[in-house]
Amino acid sequence: MAQMGRCRAVLGLALWLIAVGLLVGTAPQTVHYFACWRAMRTETARLEQQLAQMRAEVHALEAELRRVQTDLGRESLARQRGWLRKGEEPLRLNTN
Numbered sequence: 001m002a003q004m005g006r007c008r009a010v011l012g013l014a015l016w017l018i019a020v021g022l023l024v025g026t027a028p029q030t031v032h033y034f035a036c037w038r039a040m041r042t043e044t045a046r047l048e049q050q051l052a053q054m055r056a057e058v059h060a061l062e063a064e065l066r067r068v069q070t071d072l073g074r075e076s077l078a079r080q081r082g083w084l085r086k087g088e089e090p091l092r093l094n095t096n
Contacts, residue, residue, distance in 0.1 A: 067073040
């Protein structure tokens with residue numbers, strides 16, 4: 001009977017040692033996988049933010065394109081760039 005209890009104690013200790021050994025053996029890999037997952041999550045968040053900014057820029061550029069496809073829009077764009085119609089003279093201010 002005492003021998004049976006001793007065998008159970010030894011078996012229990014052996015199982016605990018195996019469990020601890022497996023835990024210690026796999027911990028570095030687990031830490032590495034977690035670090036990789038965290039880095040990828042951070043990179044994904046940054047890329048999603050960049051994608052949102054680019055989509056907003058695309059929408060703004062599409063709106064600008066629609067605006068300049070009209071006569072009034074083309075004239076407005078030309079004026080912004082400093083172009084003049086034939087016969088027009090630029091406004092000159094004397095700052096003396």
